[in-house]
Amino acid sequence: MTRRVLLIDDNADVREIARLSLELTADVEVDTAGSGREGLRKATASPPDAILLDVHMPELDGPATLRFLRDDPRTEGVPVVFITARVQASEREGYEALGVSGVLEKPFDPVRIGPALAAILGW
């Protein structure tokens, strides 16, 4: 069964490469958003099976977007995976404490990102 993933990242090139990689390495259909605000609009309009969320974004960053997602009854149950260029052990623990299902690192391996996401979400 093809699952729907919403990818929120402020960099257009990263969005495009991540979308391609996910669709080619996992049975998913990827919708993208270029900001936290746009992501929230798309997620509430049609809740996806999972959300891949960039941590470092201007204005509404990853953690802030996550709070809005959790506060909204339409998206509170959607699993969220952070994707970030800043990963240190302490930060990873901090992210997990926010209640995300997992953290993916940038730069990612395009061949393995799909299986990695599926493993995190238990698909």
Added chain:
Amino acid sequence: MSANRGSSATAAGTERPGTPDRSLPAVNRLLGGVVRAGPRWPPRWTEEEREATRGLLLVVAVALVLLSLVFTDPAAVELGPTLVVLGALLVTAFLSRRLERSAVWSRTSGILLVALLAVLVAETGGHESHFEDLYLLVLVFTAAFRSTLRFAEIAVLTLLAIGAPFSYAGFDADDLADLLVDAPMWFLAAGIVHLLVQQFHRSARERDLATQELRSLFAHHPDAVLRLTLDGSVEERNEAAEHLLGPVERLVGAALPSERDRVDALLAIAGTGTPGTAETVLRRTTGEPCDVQLVIVPILAEGGIVGVYAVARDISTRRDAERMRDQFIAVASHELRTPLTAVHGAIGLLASGLVDPSSDRGRQTLSIAASNTERLVRLVSDLLDLERLESGSATLQLEDHPAQDLVDQALATVAPQAEARRLDVRSDVDTPTVRCDGDRIVQTLTNLVGNAVKFSAPGGSIEVSVAAAHGEAVFRVVDHGRGVPDDHVDTIFDRFAQVEPADADRGSGLGLPICRTIVRQHGGRVWVERTSGGGSTFCFTLPDAPGTER
């Protein structure tokens, strides 16, 4: 310009070489303002201390006289001569107060007293005098209580010692034998007292000196130094501690609540006799936190730990620099990882065969890889450039350059982009030459004009001008684009500052910081203004005598 140079040369010429200015302001200019005016050093005895010492000496002298009188035959004591002796002692003591500054008087007053007594002894019976023992006692102690004796003094005292008893007419062979037997004993006594006095003087002086040196170290140490009891109450604090922490009563009370356990632990360790150190945060008198390096040293005395010294060094400047560096590394690594993610992903997709390179999707993926590689290259070279400029390893090559040439070179570099956007770029140069590092100023102008091109609407216009004002050359790059919002005016020259997220795709985020560093190295200023009617005007100045950072 030339008038300024002339006057500064004259001022420098009148300064005598080889006599460095050691006034407090001059020293502080050298050391960056770390020295504060302290109390006068070394400390002088106060008048009260001097009076107390004098009184004590007088009491001792009178007591000695009375004691010697008690041990002579009471029946034989004549009141008159005794009063003369007491009077002489008092007069000597009081006179010496007036004459204390006279070295001759301080050395001769004792001998005068002895001479006075010698006359008394001779008048009252010489060898048979009741005052002979008192006389010898004063004589011996006059000699002994000096930490140093001169040959003349020894000679005078010896003559007096022998002369007075001899002055009695009935002095015979038995008396001479007695004197010869007694003399060695007196000399021995005098020698021992002299040695003891000398020792006492020396150790007291050394102790005083050591105490004064330690007090000076404590009082004038630029770090905050507090003397604490073992339970952490402040007993004493130096000037720097007063300045940093104010009238704090407990060291733990000065720590931020989150840091109290750490300070407590240090004090507990000190209680076992072990010194400890930690970086922690104390509160300033003003309430704001201050990063300090705290050193706790137990004070070992009398076979136990009697207290603790706490030394707090203000390290807030270093910590601020570390925080800025950490933040810069975090931002820079994010800025580098983002294009790297795109390149790595794109090439991985093509290399693994997931995307066919000859397909449309393949060509699009390749172009993402290419543009992000370019961005990486630009970022890395800008980072290195900025690093070189800020570390000071890139020195300025100052020469006189025609201002028109500098502007023309910059405009030629951005001409292709400007033409592509059909922009009208004009220049108005009002200053013949400027003294600067030509390459660096062209780089600055190219950057600013390049930004103006990027942020101008197609078909718009850009004006570049150079004018002289107040001994400076003022460069202006005027565009009519979207402008810089007011809340970005102060931060736009910071590293990786972008007004809009999408701007990151247009530049490295390091162009303006590089411009600012170059201009500041020249001793100029750089700022942004609002262009009337919309858009922004980036300005910078170059002083006539560049190279001194402001």
